[in-house]
Amino acid sequence: MPRTSANNSKNSDYGQEPAWSIPSLREPRYSQSLERGLAILGCFTPERPVLGIADIADELGMSRSTTHRYVITLVALGYLEQGASRKYRLGLRVTDLGMSALNSTGLREHSHPYLEELRQRTSYTVNLSVLDGSEILYVDRARSFRRGQSKIDLGLHPGSRLPAYCTSMGKLLMAHLPESEQREVFSEMKLTKRGPNTITSKKALREELDEVREAGFAVNDEELAPELHSISAPVRNEAREVVAAVNMAAHSSMISLEELVDALGPHLVSTADRISARLGYRRNDESKA
Amino acid sequence: MPRTSANNSKNSDYGQEPAWSIPSLREPRYSQSLERGLAILGCFTPERPVLGIADIADELGMSRSTTHRYVITLVALGYLEQGASRKYRLGLRVTDLGMSALNSTGLREHSHPYLEELRQRTSYTVNLSVLDGSEILYVDRARSFRRGQSKIDLGLHPGSRLPAYCTSMGKLLMAHLPESEQREVFSEMKLTKRGPNTITSKKALREELDEVREAGFAVNDEELAPELHSISAPVRNEAREVVAAVNMAAHSSMISLEELVDALGPHLVSTADRISARLGYRRNDESKA
DNA sequence: AGGAAATTTCCATTTTTCGGAAGAGTCTTT
């Protein structure tokens, strides 16, 4: 009945300004203020960690007075801090958000004891990560005691990201993506050579993912960095989806790839399976019967 | 003439109003929308990582339609994700903000090689942290290879927080705080017993801080947890302010506190001094001359 | 010191937001 829906033009034509900061969600049901305020946070990058009002206003195309109002709000809330030079940088409070996000799935909480146990038994560094777009995000990590492991330490910790295509965890996680999402991820990927065996063609990568899905685990043979091996196994949730990957990495001077797969692979898979079980996954689910 | 400047006291109100927490800082120059939107992010805690529109609306006292508009904005920007059950949780994108904040001071970047070197030379875990309110925030960490270190591993990583009063780094950082800030921190502190020697009276803590400032470094003798020792040294910036603390921690079964102080203390101080130098600090500053 | 540039405040205009109510789904109960 209220089919007419009025011809109220709302704000559809915001003018010729096509590129508004980040996305163009110019729909009335979105909050412009929130969008702008968060865009300000996004202006602070490792390369440009300290910004003044004018810098932000110019980058976002907003007036200085408007920018200023958002900035002091962010300061009051602890998301920004004002340094000596009257400029601003990110406040330490935002780290809490990051930690909350890492823990939000409950994944870390459930997995940690198992990762720790695997590390104890094998003396190799054990990692847990999830897929976010075309990158993997480290959620947890149990580091080896062994000397020599530092050779393969890339300064990774929970919160770190790595491209998915050149890591065993990334390949594993991509392999279990629904077709549509996998396509999307593929389209936004750049396959840069990072190690001797990096897969640099999308065709080869697609074949590799098929093999990974078949095998049930993934191997990284110097695709990320020279002399670095790793193997990964999948963690599934109650809905039988692969939600994370567990991984063990080692320098080639410590163990051959074959030995890593043969001797430690079973332990890794066992650990991954037990985490899956913890998340409610059942191997032979006859719930429908 | 505008001496009066209204009765609004600029920003002097940082003091008495401890927390408008979720209510509103009802000054016209703040952005209410941004405030509300960010309050939504703050609703997601490790204890309650998954929330529906109604949960958020109730907690913040906002209408559901308003809440919904903010939430879909946050989803569009990647700060929230919608799970299967129509509920929402923090998006992985916010981890980037957290990492940016940790790196924003440039502290980690400058310090990391020195921490790594100290770990190599001593085989003990080395940490770097800053003070945020009454807590310390771990910025970087170089973990020991040694077995047995796991006994003292409290699951800490960059982004983790610990109360300042029962850690060597916290005591060191508080000791060098300007008087006014130190008072504020003291007022918001709860001194709970965490280890055999935890300092539980503010008077005793104040005296301890005086000694720490005198000595130039801080010691933790089972104040955080049983059988856990640590020592800390200060890192200063160009303006001669103490901006961070470097620390080494060990289980008492591995080394006595005396030995830790005598044998490793000098190395720790040396490392801290070199980081300070990297940040532009000069011991004998005659710049005024 | 003096001038340029940036930050911060002010204010009338109007756009964006607010929230009740209605429309869709979804899950629970009978």
Place this chain on the structure above:
DNA sequence: AAAGACTCTTCCGAAAAATGGAAATTTCCT
């Protein structure tokens, strides 16, 4: 399986909150 109860989502007029130009203030550079 159908009705009921609940939550999520959309719509819309009313109204509050945001906007940006200009002025006042502070800081920085020469």
